[in-house]
Amino acid sequence: xxxxxxxxxxxxxxxxxxxxxxxxxxxxxxxxxxxxxxxxxxxxxxxxxxxxxxxxxxxxxxxxxxxxxxxxxxxxxxxxxxxxxxxxxxxxxxxxxxxxxxxxxxxxxxxxxxxxxxxxxxxxxxxxxxxxxxxxxxxxxxxxxxxxxxxxxxxxxxxxxxxxxxxxxxxxxxxxxxxxxxxxxxxxxxxxxxxxxxxxxxxxxxxxxxxxxxxxxxxxxxxxxxxxxxxxxxxxxxxxxxxxxxxxxxxxxxxxxxxxxxxxxxxxxxxxxxxxxxxxxxxxxxxxxxxxxxxxxxxxxxxxxxxxxxxxxxxxxxxxxxxxxxxxxxxxxxxxxxxxxxxxxxxxxxxxxxxxxxxx
Numbered sequence: 001x002x003x004x005x006x007x008x009x010x011x012x013x014x015x016x017x018x019x020x021x022x023x024x025x026x027x028x029x030x031x032x033x034x035x036x037x038x039x040x041x042x043x044x045x046x047x048x049x050x051x052x053x054x055x056x057x058x059x060x061x062x063x064x065x066x067x068x069x070x071x072x073x074x075x076x077x078x079x080x081x082x083x084x085x086x087x088x089x090x091x092x093x094x095x096x097x098x099x100x101x102x103x104x105x106x107x108x109x110x111x112x113x114x115x116x117x118x119x120x121x122x123x124x125x126x127x128x129x130x131x132x133x134x135x136x137x138x139x140x141x142x143x144x145x146x147x148x149x150x151x152x153x154x155x156x157x158x159x160x161x162x163x164x165x166x167x168x169x170x171x172x173x174x175x176x177x178x179x180x181x182x183x184x185x186x187x188x189x190x191x192x193x194x195x196x197x198x199x200x201x202x203x204x205x206x207x208x209x210x211x212x213x214x215x216x217x218x219x220x221x222x223x224x225x226x227x228x229x230x231x232x233x234x235x236x237x238x239x240x241x242x243x244x245x246x247x248x249x250x251x252x253x254x255x256x257x258x259x260x261x262x263x264x265x266x267x268x269x270x271x272x273x274x275x276x277x278x279x280x281x282x283x284x285x286x287x288x289x290x291x292x293x294x295x296x297x298x299x300x301x302x303x304x305x306x307x308x309x310x311x312x313x314x315x316x317x318x319x320x321x322x323x324x325x326x327x328x329x330x331x332x333x334x335x336x337x338x339x340x341x342x343x344x345x346x347x348x349x350x351x352x353x354x355x356x357x358x359x360x
């Protein structure tokens with residue numbers, strides 16, 4: 001069979017596989033159809049303070065937002081691949097009454113500028129995180145970094161590249177949906193490895209996958225939404241959350257899905273974990289298909305002060321679909337690492353917002 005024909009057949013096969021996954025996910029949606037308690041949640045709401053642009057090491061302008069008391073104990077949130085800072089909606093709206101919550105978009109994501117020189121390496125993402133920490137948190141700290149997926153891996157890379165930030169300024173890391181190696185290998189890497197012999201380089205394969213991705217996520221609630229549900233969420237996730245994440249993926253720049261993904265597929269950061277000389281909590285959803293619990297266990301073993309929390313029933317975006325359970329673990333870890341300053345100013349008996357929703 002000629003190379004062009006093989007490419008067409010294999011790409012069509014990939015699309016057919018995705019379609020089959022969509023049909024399976026549609027069955028799940030019908031089985032669990034019920035009123036959506038999150039339907040009216042304003043997920044696109046931005047924290048009120050605009051701190052940007054913050055310039056990263058190469059001049060890339062990063063969009064940075066904040067909420068909560070300036071000068072207080074700080075939580076810095078780093079989002080995942082192809083997403084943006086709005087995936088932390090349930091955290092900053094619940095915790096800004098007593099923490100300074102700082103959120104940002106990585107280069108080429110969300111409202112930040114495209115990467116200067118096209119640099120979408122994880123090392124560049126680590127420098128983005130470091131730039132935000134230095135610009136938006138008190139010099140004396142303390143700050144807790146909360147990273148999801150790619151954001152968690154950027155925090156690991158930062159610990160190796162900028163050890164001066166850990167201890168004095170950064171007193172802990174919460175790594176959600178995290179792994180020290182092979183991010184997306186199960187979801188993307190095996191497909192790319194299968195296609196590479198017939199379709200050329202991995203970069204060329206990812207370009208083809210991006211074209212399929214743009215087709216599948218074009219209409220939230222259709223195949224794109226169903227594919228998002230089956231790969232990113234547990235079986236009981238809110239349709240409103242699934243649609244929001246699908247829209248973010250649809251809006252992502254193509255270079256994120258090609259150059260950015262290329263930088264992550266084969267990355268191994270297990271050596272970097274040894275540089276995390278502060279307490280680290282690894283949080284994983286029980287149903288996470290992107291970074292399964294087994295990878296979280298491996299990462300915890302590599303961290304000098306690592307510990308594990310598993311959220312029952314949740315997928316890769318546990319901070320959204322099981323936000324109350326996630327926030328309980330975050331609050332406990334923040335109180336431990338940030339100390340007494342984290343407990344000031346909250347009236348006795350005060351609680352996080354909207355108890356009873358998103359619980360696990």
